[in-house]
Amino acid sequence: MGISRNSINQLAPLLFPFSRHTISGVRLAVVRTLHDFILVRSLPCDWIDTTFLRLIFQNVLLEEREDVRNLSLQMWRQSLHRVMPNITDVHDLIPVSIFRDWIECCTTPIGEELDSTRLFILNAFSDSGEAHNVDKNMIHQDLSLLSEDVVWKARIASAQCLSILANLLPLEVKSHFLLIYPLNGCQAQEEYFDLPLRHYFGSPSYFHKFMGATIVEEWALEYHRTSRQSLSSHIHLAEDLGNIVLNFIAAEPPICYHESFPLLNQMCSTANAYADILIADGKLNTPGPGIPRTVSLAGDAGSFTLSSAKTSLEWFDGLYDLLPKPRKKKDVAKLDDAKRAIRGLIHTFEERKGLQDLRVYASLAAATISLKNMPPKLTPLIKGITNSLKVSDFQELILIIYELSR
Secondary structure (H helix, E strand, C coil): CCCCHHHHHHHHHHHHHHHHCCCHHHHHHHHHHHHHHHHCCCCCCCCCCHHHHHHHHHHHHHCCCHHHHHHHHHHHHHHHHHHHHHCCCHHHHCCHHHHHHHHHHHCCCCCCCCCHHHCCCCHHHHCCCCCCHHHHHHHHCCCCCCCHHHHHHHHHHHHHHHHHHHHHCCCCEECCCCCCCCCCEECHHHHHHHHHHHHHHHCCCHHHHHHHHHHHHHHHHHHCCCCCCCHHHCCHHHHHHHHHHHHHHHCCCCCCCCCCHHHHHHHHHHHHHHHHHHHHCCCCCCCCCCCCCCCCCCCCCCCCCHHHHHHHHHHHHHCHHHCCCCCCHHHHHHHHHHHHHHHHHHHHHHHHHHHHHHHHHHHHHHHHHHHCCCCCCCHHHHHHHHHHHHHCCHHHHHHHHHHHHC
16 A cells, blocks of 8 residues: 555654664664655655754764665755755754754764754653663764774764755845844855854864865865856855865964864973972982973963973983983983883874874865865975875775866
8 A cells, every 4th residue: 555645744754763773774774764755756745844854964973884874864965955945944944053053063073072952852752761872872972982983984974964955055045143144135055154164164173174174075076066167156155265275275284283282281291290300309400491381272472382392302311411420220210201201292192183184184175176276386285185195095095086086
């Protein structure tokens, strides 16, 4: 017996809760069924509403199984293509406040717990406490129980969701933010994406910069599906963001990022603590290393940096000759401990910060290429792309070569 046009609007919402069922096979079956409903053009799509889109976005953001996530992403695309051409006011389907929840969850640094108040929990499950058990690890970002690779793929897929939305938003809408957009109309992309993306590019977090560039890149690639023109020639916001990206590519990397700041702070306190201990012993007639005692995320003048840590290491090296003769083993051991601790922190910081720089500048270079917005000097762009190949697996490498060839 077939499904009537009216019953589909009642049947589909009954399946929504099972999209986050604890059994992965059930989740996949539900997503596949809903996806099939969408593909049948003769069936109504009134059930594709705000609730459904919130659940599907979370399916992409929180799903650990790649097959469920990929099919959810396809369903997101098909859903928006079905409903967006027919809506009168995009705010009725996707309020800006809900969009901000999506983009904030998408760009939360990996390892930091997601804000659960931004997630959507169905009332049918709120009393039982079972609503997000399947997503507990992804929400809490417990990397001892999660593969970091899975989290990265889920975040990039979420960025693809946002890029699909950006490409389908109407060019002109009546803005709900009259203080920001005083005119009667504005490009919807500006209302939804302007403030968040500008914030992420200006953020001290490397992950914010990476995700901001990734959203712009995916948006441009999405636009190229139907147009040979560049996105920046069509959307004012894309042009502005493209110029911001170019400025970042041309600039030197920051002293540190939000994610590497605790390690820099630890280097500062460790170097100064060891220096204070050795001087307080009274066995060394020498001034201290003269390194700063404060750390600044903004890289303020006179603050502790990686160079300061290396200066302290040189200072410790010079202390061996100042030890009273004959040298005592415990005095030499103190110097060895200090150097070992600081050298280890320097190595960890350089490794972590180097990988963060690589990811940021590779994503910025990819966004620039996708926007077809070439900088005057190509060296930083080429460097960003070639460095990204060092951490790409074979499949990612093929995709990069394909995009460059286009």
